[in-house]
Amino acid sequence: MINLFKKLPAFSADYSGVCNAVQHMHCLIVLHGQGGCIGGVNTCDDFEKERNEERILFTKISEIDTVTGNDKKLIDQIVSDSQEIENDFIIVAGSPIPMLIGTDWNAWVRELEAEMDKPVIAINTKGFATYEYGEKAIFLELVNKFACSVEKESRANIIGDTCLSGWTADMRRQLKVELQKKYNTVVSWNDDATLDDLRKMCSASLNIAASISALPAVIKMKKDYGIPYITIPELNEIKRVDKLTGARSILLVGEQIVMNQYREQIRRNNPDIQISVCNFFEMNPEWMEEGDCRLFGEDDYIKYLNEHGHCDCIVGDSLLEQFGGYEQKFIKYPQIALSGRLLNDR
Structure with a gap:
């Protein structure tokens, strides 16, 4: 089976991206779906929850409400909770269940705004895309709304x-x-x-x-x-890469904009080092260089290491160390969307 994950956990889903993108804003986040679908937001992906007030609600829709399409019950629940939890606006995100039953998000927005007299944004996430698609959707919708x-x-x-x-x-x-x-x-x-x-x-x-x-x-x-x-302008987190003696090649695995910035910094002092950037999540082709790669799973990562040979140094999430592919050093750089909160806490 292509891209069957044997060593890596499931990546953070699009609705986790929505929740994390707005979790520090003064809004009420409503994640609509069954507990089994959406539980990962709290257990794995909500990495900074301890510094926030709790403003995430889970509808945990029942089988009866799913079959009957009883949206009114859920809307009344959101209105009631919104009165008890201080907030300036409401974000509603979907999951596989709303997708399967065809939830009318536009109707939800109209009804909630009419009853609460505050802005409401609904994001049609489905749980099948990765986190960055949820983040893109909510950032764009915030622009459209405000x-x-x-x-x-x-x-x-x-x-x-x-x-x-x-x-x-x-x-x-x-x-x-x-x-x-x-x-x-x-x-x-x-x-x-x-x-x-x-x-x-x-x-x-x-x-x-x-x-x-x-x-x-x-x-x-x-x-x-x-x-x-x-x-982003210059960051300072990975300057220890510069201290590698005799390094000729470095692989940076992580978010493209962040890793491209680190690549520029390293090159400033080491212009002859071959530096490539890979990511398991979306990459902009216009910002990719020769040797860069968008990875879709651990099979792609293994194939990339085999085809390009061992690097002197790899910078990436700690779970990637088990795949090898480096000669001198593996520098741990946590990527929560890849390995999750629990593994990085440990």
Whole structure:
């Protein structure tokens, strides 16, 4: 069987991407589906939950409600819970069950907004795509919902700096400090964005795409509102790679924008090193170099190592160390969407 995973766990699903992308915003997240489908969000993918207020609800739809299509019961539940849990807007994400029964998300949005008088966004995630597709969908929908023409100011938006894309609190803090040297206001959507910040998103003079997930949103804001965007400036987390003596080849496995930045930094001091970037999740072909590869499973990774020979150094999630493929050193760089919260905690 092609791409039967024998050593790696299942990757984070699209609805996990939605939940992680907005978990620091002052919103109520409603994940619609059966407990077995959506339980991974809490047990594996919600890596930063301990620093957040609990604002995720699971509908845990019953078999009877599934068969009868009793949406009214679930909508009433969301309205009731929204009154008890402080929030500024509602995010509803789907899973395999809503997909199978054909849930009318537009009707949910109309009814919920009418009853609660606050913004509601529904994302038609299905649980079969990986996390970045959920993140792309919610970032783009936030633009569609809240973007409007406003007066420009000295502001920068950071979009896509999620833990599933490899971002840590230290990385966010470092990036904000650098940007605050140039801009009066710096808003990280994944860290501290309020509803007011979202409504002022188009006052920004620059958008920062911190991961591939941000591209549809920043491209739309550039097209519709003329806001330029760049990928992330220099980061400092992987400078220990520079200390490898005699390294001729390095493989970086992780989110493309982050790993491309590290590749540029390493080359600055080591221009002769061959550096390739691979990822088990989406990659932009325009930013790929010779030797880069989009991987769809562990079979692809094994094939890549066999075809390209052993590297001097591999940087990637700790679960990839078991596959070998390096001569000198394996540097652990956790990728939560690949190995999950529990394995990285251990």
